[in-house]
Amino acid sequence: xxxxxxRLAIFLLMNALVFTLTYSLYYSYNKIKHKExxxxxxxxxxxxxxxxELVSSFYANAETVTLDCGLHxxxxxxxxxxxxxxxxxxxxxxxxxxxxxKDLIGDELWSLGIIDNNKSKTNTIYFSPLRVTHxxxxxxxxxxxxxxxxxxxxxxxxxEESLEYGLFRxxxxxxxxxxxxxxxSIYYPIYIDRKLQALLLLDVKSSxxxxxxxxxxxxxxxxxxxxxxxxxELLNKxxxxxxxxxxxxxxxxxxxxxxxxxxxxxxxxxxxxYISNSLNFVINLYQKDNMTxxxxxxxxxxxxxxxxxxxxxxxxxxxxRFKSINDNYGHDYGDQVITTVAEILKDNIRKADKCIRWxxxxxxxxxxxxxxxxVKNKAEQLRSAIEQQSALDMKIxxxxxxxxxxxxxxSQVLERADMALYHAKNNGRxxxxxx
Numbered sequence: 001x002x003x004x005x006x007r008l009a010i011f012l013l014m015n016a017l018v019f020t021l022t023y024s025l026y027y028s029y030n031k032i033k034h035k036e037x038x039x040x041x042x043x044x045x046x047x048x049x050x051x052x053e054l055v056s057s058f059y060a061n062a063e064t065v066t067l068d069c070g071l072h073x074x075x076x077x078x079x080x081x082x083x084x085x086x087x088x089x090x091x092x093x094x095x096x097x098x099x100x101x102k103d104l105i106g107d108e109l110w111s112l113g114i115i116d117n118n119k120s121k122t123n124t125i126y127f128s129p130l131r132v133t134h135x136x137x138x139x140x141x142x143x144x145x146x147x148x149x150x151x152x153x154x155x156x157x158x159x160e161e162s163l164e165y166g167l168f169r170x171x172x173x174x175x176x177x178x179x180x181x182x183x184x185s186i187y188y189p190i191y192i193d194r195k196l197q198a199l200l201l202l203d204v205k206s207s208x209x210x211x212x213x214x215x216x217x218x219x220x221x222x223x224x225x226x227x228x229x230x231x232x233e234l235l236n237k238x239x240x241x242x243x244x245x246x247x248x249x250x251x252x253x254x255x256x257x258x259x260x261x262x263x264x265x266x267x268x269x270x271x272x273x274y275i276s277n278s279l280n281f282v283i284n285l286y287q288k289d290n291m292t293x294x295x296x297x298x299x300x301x302x303x304x305x306x307x308x309x310x311x312x313x314x315x316x317x318x319x320x321r322f323k324s325i326n327d328n329y330g331h332d333y334g335d336q337v338i339t340t341v342a343e344i345l346k347d348n349i350r351k352a353d354k355c356i357r358w359x360x361x362x363x364x365x366x367x368x369x370x371x372x373x374x375v376k377n378k379a380e381q382l383r384s385a386i387e388q389q390s391a392l393d394m395k396i397x398x399x400x401x402x403x404x405x406x407x408x409x410x411s412q413v414l415e416r417a418d419m420a421l422y423h424a425k426n427n428g429r430x431x432x433x434x435x
Contacts (some may be wrong), residue, residue: 017267078130159194292342309405311370397430
């Protein structure tokens with residue numbers, strides 16, 4: 001239980017450190033990326049403007065057709081003529097432009113229209129898609145849609161004026177009176193012989209910039225928003241082209257920033273833990289003897305030779321009469337004896353202690369115990385466990401030499417443990433000697 005709590009505490013501490021680093025880096029990443037978002041929005045806008053400009057040449061070269069007074073539906077475009085007469089055949093071009101804009105704007109496209117102020121000074125209106133709002137306007141036959149927009153938006157009536165103020169005009173967000181949809185309008189005057197002849201009208205939902213921002217977020221893995229959430233930070237104000245000093249506010253969504261940072265940190269912590277465990281497994285695999293899975297002498301001895309041991313005990317364990325076992329039962333059986341003793345030793349010490357295969361049938365144990373009596377008891381327990389094992393069909397014994405370190409170098413303690421083992425072997429075997 002204590003080990004589980006310890007590991008949990010380590011995991012939480014590591015996760016807190018990784019979260020702090022992740023949050024800082026992710027925040028900085030978003031701060032860097034906001035300039036790219038501004039460029040992304042501007043490029044999208046100018047793609048729209050480029051498409052709208054194509055209308056001028058199409059309008060100038062359009063043929064005329066005769067239509068009766070009223071509402072017509074031609075090439076997926078609603079066409080309203082206030083009286084019978086010749087009108088420009090613009091429906092095919094409006095439909096084509098609408099499809100092109102749909103690719104750029106998607107579901108944020110609300111409507112596309114052309115208001116043609118023809119020679120009779122009556123408004124022929126083309127809309128795609130045709131909405132109830134437009135029909136309600138058409139029913140009011142006295143409503144001069146063309147001049148209403150011209151005066152309301154103060155659009156230039158001559159080509160020379162447009163050069164000074166710009167051809168396009170983009171409105172702020174407003175609510176349509178009939179259906180309460182929030183939209184922005186983009187106007188593009190069409191001049192023929194430097195005189196205003198028609199007006200192109202593009203309505204987009206007010207959520208267009210947020211949709212573009214979300215699309216940018218999906219591609220760049222950022223957390224920007226143009227709709228101010230409760231927990232947010234104003235990052236930038238983007239000047240919108242062809243507006244009357246209108247700006248688009250860009251915020252960092254702190255809720256998402258925290259959420260993603262926490263998710264990243266959890267994943268990263270788990271990955272680090274997995275890599276660390278895998279690395280430890282590989283290192284342990286390399287450091288351990290293939291037969292016994294005890295630590296290899298050649299790996300650990302150079303490190304031990306440089307260490308001072310304090311409050312630790314060295315136990316040298318040697319299998320008694322092992323040469324005789326090998327000679328009488330063969331090397332395979334001898335290997336079984338070695339592995340059996342190794343398992344007994346490893347099973348009876350703590351995880352923090354070390355079990356080293358020191359020689360062919362000789363093992364070294366380094367125990368983190370400072371009390372001499374406890375060490376003696378542990379050594380006797382190990383000797384007894386080897387003597388009483390039942391894994392093999394014969395009785396085996398081992399001699400154990402013990403030495404305790406009190407601020408001694410490893411070599412000094414090893415020398416005493418070897419001497420103790422020597423006495424155990426020469427005084428009848430199967431015993432523990434403490435020096």
